[in-house]
Amino acid sequence: MDAAPLTPDPAGLLPPVQPVQLLDDQGVLHEVDGYPLDLKDEDFRNLYRFMVLARRVDKQAINLQRQGQLGVYASLLGQEAAQVGGAYALDEQDWVFPSYREMGAALVRGVDPGKILQLFRGTWLSDHDPHATHFGLLSIPIATQALHAAGFAMGAKFDGKDLVVMSYFGDGATSEGDVHEALNFAAVYDAPCVFYVQNNQYAISVPLSKQTKAPTIAHKAIGYGMPGYRCDGNDVLASYAVAKQAVERARAGDGPSLIEAVTYRMEAHTTADDPTRYRTPEELAEWNARDPIARFETFLTREGLVDDTFRAQIDDEAKAYAARMREEIYDAPHGDPLELFEHVYVEPPASYDEQRALLRRELEAG
Amino acid sequence: MATRDFLLPDLGEGLTEGEIVAWLVAVGDSVDVDQPVAEVETAKAVVEVPSPFAGTVSTLHGQVGEEVAVGTPLVTIEVGGSAAPAAAPVAGHAPQEAEVAEMVPEVEAGSGDDEVVADAGSGNVLVGYGTGGNRARRRAARPAAASDRSASRAETGPRSGTRASRPNSGPGSRPRAKPPVRKLAKDLGVDLTSVGGSGPDGVITREDVRAYAGNGAGGATVPASEDYQDLLRQSGDSGRVTTTSAGAGQRIPVRGVRKAIAEKMTLSRREIPEAVTWVDVDATGLWQLRQSLNASQSDVKVSPLAIILRACVAGLRRYREINASLDTEANEIVLHDHVNLGFAAATDRGLVVPVIKGAETLSTLEIAAELNRLAGAARDGKITPDEMGGGTFTVSNYGSFGVDGGSAVINHPEAAILGVGRITDRPWVVNGELAVRKVTQLSIAFDHRICDGGEAGGFLRFIADCVEDPAVLLGSL
Numbered sequence: 001m002d003a004a005p006l007t008p009d010p011a012g013l014l015p016p017v018q019p020v021q022l023l024d025d026q027g028v029l030h031e032v033d034g035y036p037l038d039l040k041d042e043d044f045r046n047l048y049r050f051m052v053l054a055r056r057v058d059k060q061a062i063n064l065q066r067q068g069q070l071g072v073y074a075s076l077l078g079q080e081a082a083q084v085g086g087a088y089a090l091d092e093q094d095w096v097f098p099s100y101r102e103m104g105a106a107l108v109r110g111v112d113p114g115k116i117l118q119l120f121r122g123t124w125l126s127d128h129d130p131h132a133t134h135f136g137l138l139s140i141p142i143a144t145q146a147l148h149a150a151g152f153a154m155g156a157k158f159d160g161k162d163l164v165v166m167s168y169f170g171d172g173a174t175s176e177g178d179v180h181e182a183l184n185f186a187a188v189y190d191a192p193c194v195f196y197v198q199n200n201q202y203a204i205s206v207p208l209s210k211q212t213k214a215p216t217i218a219h220k221a222i223g224y225g226m227p228g229y230r231c232d233g234n235d236v237l238a239s240y241a242v243a244k245q246a247v248e249r250a251r252a253g254d255g256p257s258l259i260e261a262v263t264y265r266m267e268a269h270t271t272a273d274d275p276t277r278y279r280t281p282e283e284l285a286e287w288n289a290r291d292p293i294a295r296f297e298t299f300l301t302r303e304g305l306v307d308d309t310f311r312a313q314i315d316d317e318a319k320a321y322a323a324r325m326r327e328e329i330y331d332a333p334h335g336d337p338l339e340l341f342e343h344v345y346v347e348p349p350a351s352y353d354e355q356r357a358l359l360r361r362e363l364e365a366g
Numbered sequence: 367m368a369t370r371d372f373l374l375p376d377l378g379e380g381l382t383e384g385e386i387v388a389w390l391v392a393v394g395d396s397v398d399v400d401q402p403v404a405e406v407e408t409a410k411a412v413v414e415v416p417s418p419f420a421g422t423v424s425t426l427h428g429q430v431g432e433e434v435a436v437g438t439p440l441v442t443i444e445v446g447g448s449a450a451p452a453a454a455p456v457a458g459h460a461p462q463e464a465e466v467a468e469m470v471p472e473v474e475a476g477s478g479d480d481e482v483v484a485d486a487g488s489g490n491v492l493v494g495y496g497t498g499g500n501r502a503r504r505r506a507a508r509p510a511a512a513s514d515r516s517a518s519r520a521e522t523g524p525r526s527g528t529r530a531s532r533p534n535s536g537p538g539s540r541p542r543a544k545p546p547v548r549k550l551a552k553d554l555g556v557d558l559t560s561v562g563g564s565g566p567d568g569v570i571t572r573e574d575v576r577a578y579a580g581n582g583a584g585g586a587t588v589p590a591s592e593d594y595q596d597l598l599r600q601s602g603d604s605g606r607v608t609t610t611s612a613g614a615g616q617r618i619p620v621r622g623v624r625k626a627i628a629e630k631m632t633l634s635r636r637e638i639p640e641a642v643t644w645v646d647v648d649a650t651g652l653w654q655l656r657q658s659l660n661a662s663q664s665d666v667k668v669s670p671l672a673i674i675l676r677a678c679v680a681g682l683r684r685y686r687e688i689n690a691s692l693d694t695e696a697n698e699i700v701l702h703d704h705v706n707l708g709f710a711a712a713t714d715r716g717l718v719v720p721v722i723k724g725a726e727t728l729s730t731l732e733i734a735a736e737l738n739r740l741a742g743a744a745r746d747g748k749i750t751p752d753e754m755g756g757g758t759f760t761v762s763n764y765g766s767f768g769v770d771g772g773s774a775v776i777n778h779p780e781a782a783i784l785g786v787g788r789i790t791d792r793p794w795v796v797n798g799e800l801a802v803r804k805v806t807q808l809s810i811a812f813d814h815r816i817c818d819g820g821e822a823g824g825f826l827r828f829i830a831d832c833v834e835d836p837a838v839l840l841g842s843l
């Protein structure tokens with residue numbers, strides 16, 4: 001009796017070594033076979049709008065941290081295209097399970113950024129309603145959201161729901177056991193899941209070269225029996241087109257994929273980090289030349305898709321957005337710390353009461 | 367006009383202060399919300415701090431190069447008629463800010479010309495790494511164009527460290543206490559390593575700290591802590607001398623190592639009822655032994671101090687009350703199992719006390735090697751906190767200053783300190799006749815709560831006998 005045939009053909013799972021790029025650094029469009037752009041003019045403008053909003057909101061969040069309004073903040077500067085392009089490939093019924101650096105994806109999903117920032121203010125673990133926008137809570141522990149996504153996607157499949165789940169995580173997370181488990185489960189169960197890695201080159205200070213020996217992160221996919229994709233994460237069109245492929249594949253019932261969007265975190269890991277200790281100005285300059293917004297703007301201007309009036313309009317909107325977020329966050333009241341104990345257990349264990357009493361004593365002691 | 371203070375926030379995680387690198391506004395300037403007002407350097411990084419208020423700058427709290435504590439005013443701004451909460455920036459109203467932020471907000475390519483060594487440590491962080499005492503090269507994160515700022519900053523001299531303080535303990539022996547309790551201990555000047563914990567698993571509680579402080583047992587931390595590298599750099603800032611008015615002299619801020627020394631000395635003299643005794647010694651035997659040791663091998667240069675340190679090990683094994691400390695809380699004398707020999711070393715930046723760990727396991731040559739290594743590291747400012755902690759007994763070689771005698775201050779909470787004067791040719795009676803010998807003076811200051819003259823004198827006499835006739839030392843090995 002013949003052994004069961006290997007499925008699918010492993011060779012088809014391998015990613016391209018060169019990331020898919022549709023817009024080059026100069027903003028010139030090069031179409032790539034297999035990655036058609038199904039975007040209307042309005043979509044092009046929307047992508048631009050989300051990227052500009054993301055960058056402005058991000059800057060405002062950093063300012064708020066430096067004004068003592070946030071404990072810490074993780075900037076997405078430089079990753080706007082990767083985040084926005086990926087999330088833009090999803091439909092309304094689809095879900096996103098983000099890490100803590102996903103302000104751009106949040107905006108695409110319609111999440112109020114001021115609510116996201118409550119987490120960094122220490123007031124609430126994200127104040128937004130995940131069910132309203134299908135955008136999960138920010139995951140501070142590295143990689144846990146990959147499991148949430150895999151499980152959610154498996155559940156959706158069991159329930160016969162038509163939805164795709166996208167999990168965002170970083171290059172560092174790919175070394176975590178959680179990602180291994182999530183990819184394996186999702187693949188075995190053909191879960192409608194897209195694992196979207198923003199490879200921003202550093203896990204805090206650990207460079208990719210010390211993160212993995214794999215040829216690329218996308219090459220890891222074949223080990224789980226799912227296709228690996230690579231795209232230029234600073235190219236919003238490539239990020240979108242590649243994500244779209246993976247999303248459609250998942251929606252068609254063909255299972256999960258792993259996308260590696262090659263990008264770069266221009267800012268510090270968080271506001272509590274000094275990246276000049278581990279990367280060089282030369283490297284920064286090199287990536288600065290690949291600014292995702294500048295490149296796209298060049299393209300849109302040349303194509304006549306945006307003009308000065310539109311740009312001014314978007315800038316005003318971005319400012320108003322940031323201003324509203326600032327109002328929501330500035331001096332936002334902190335809850336009663338004892339509230340921590342309110343929503344965890346139905347039947348609290350004895351140790352829990354002791355902890356609550358200890359906290360109360362500490363609070364009373366000032 | 368209503369004014370509002372912009373209090374310096376914790377720019378990293380758990381930072382306690384920041385240094386003003388440059389002011390980006392002047393008194394009288396009007397500022398918008400989010401307009402950068404100052405560059406501030408913390409133990410983490412140099413960042414531009416944006417104003418939360420719009421209005422007119424009325425006060426800049428501090429000069430370039432000065433430190434501002436987190437939670438104290440950085441800048442005061444007249445905000446107009448009412449002290450309303452910060453207005454949000456209105457569209458088209460923030461001329462200082464790029465509409466779409468630049469991709470490179472902090473570091474510009476090629477700005478690596480202004481490199482400084484930053485090795486501050488910040489203690490605990492929630493996300494990301496702490497900055498615990500590494501010596502990574504750090505490039506000043508600031509646009510290269512700001513040469514005027516670079517200049518003003520260069521005048522401030524070596525960087526002053528900024529970091530949250532951490533209890534005095536080596537890695538692995540960090541006392542267990544919750545953050546608010548740590549803060550309380552810090553506020554009360556209590557060293558948590560000295561406090562017993564009554565909570566579960568020995569966790570130190572608020573009550574423990576209060577009780578300890580109430581005993582008058584609290585006090586300053588030893589320079590030999592993880593804070594040390596910062597202290598060194600803070601001390602380097604003593605160039606920041608302010609001259610008040612003509613004839614009024616100079617005022618030098620007491621900070622860094624100087625401050626730590628001051629606190630440590632005050633604690634010792636306040637708490638310890640000390641007594642001192644001393645003896646003149648013919649060190650010719652020691653001198654000859656040292657020459658023989660150096661002639662017999664070339665691996666390590668043996669100094670007279672190294673041999674005296676070895677004699678101390680033998681003496682401390684014999685007089686255990688000298689290698690001890692007092693637990694004032696438990697009201698018990700703690701006799702230490704190991705001999706961790708500290709030796710006072712004068713450096714450019716101040717007094718430090720490197721510690722030879724587990725000296726009871728080392729030969730004379732091994733002690734000499736370790737002494738040389740640690741002394742070199744201290745001199746070069748490369749000594750690690752680990753190498754300065756955990757001492758059980760200290761030797762002060764004040765003879766290196768060319769003096770004969772002294773009354774050294776006990777390195778709290780140790781029981782005693784041995785002082786060694788210079789070794790010099792003096793007339794000495796040998797076998798009833800006057801002779802020229804190598805003579806020195808040894809002294810011991812001891813905590814009279816822990817031991818009495820019998821033990822201290824016995825110990826000192828033993829060391830003296832070893833110095834006069836190293837064969838005595840041999841008998842104890």
